[in-house]
Amino acid sequence: MEKITGLELSPRKIEYLKYIHQRKENVRTNELSAHLKVDPSTTTKTINELAEEGYVNHVPYRGVKLTGKGKDYAAFLIRRHRILSLMLKNYGLSPEEACSEVNRFESFVSLHAIDTICSTMGHPTMGVCGKIEHPHCDV
Known part of the structure; x- marks a missing residue:
């Protein structure tokens, strides 16, 4: 796994990744546009950038899915x-x-800060939104 800092992506690109991950299947660009309330051309541009950065695979007319990264x-x-x-x-x-x-602010918090907060809280396993995984807590 490539080292994550937590600050690699813009808040908008984070929204794309979260939605694609949540769907757990190929997501069509028109679905992304509708969900994120953006113009289809903006979605295509952002998806192409995420593909160039290695976060997604995009096959025209078939959809977008996450890569391992x-x-x-x-x-x-x-x-x-x-x-x-x-x-x-x-x-x-x-x-x-x-x-x-x-x-409102999560996209500006680094992995180091998250690991420190997690450690301070005793490595909780359940959050308000669901189970908390600890695959690489460095602190």
Whole structure:
């Protein structure tokens, strides 16, 4: 696995990866456009960039799916979201508020910070949004 810093992708590209990962199958570009509420040409451009960066495979008229690199990064994104949501819940926000607030800033939090927070919280296994995996917690 390529070393992840957690800061490789823009918030918009992160949304694409999360949605493709959530669907667990080939996703057509028109579905992505509709879900993300963007113009189809923007979706095509972003998908081509993600393909060039090695996160997705795109076969025209068949859809987009994650590569191994994309799956690893998506797993990190889910872990980051769940750890940050749990942290905010522990500070008094409701689970719904915590999840919503994390969506505003999570793309700016590095893997190192997540590993440190995770370690400080005792490597929790369950977050407000689901199970927390610890495949590469370095701290």
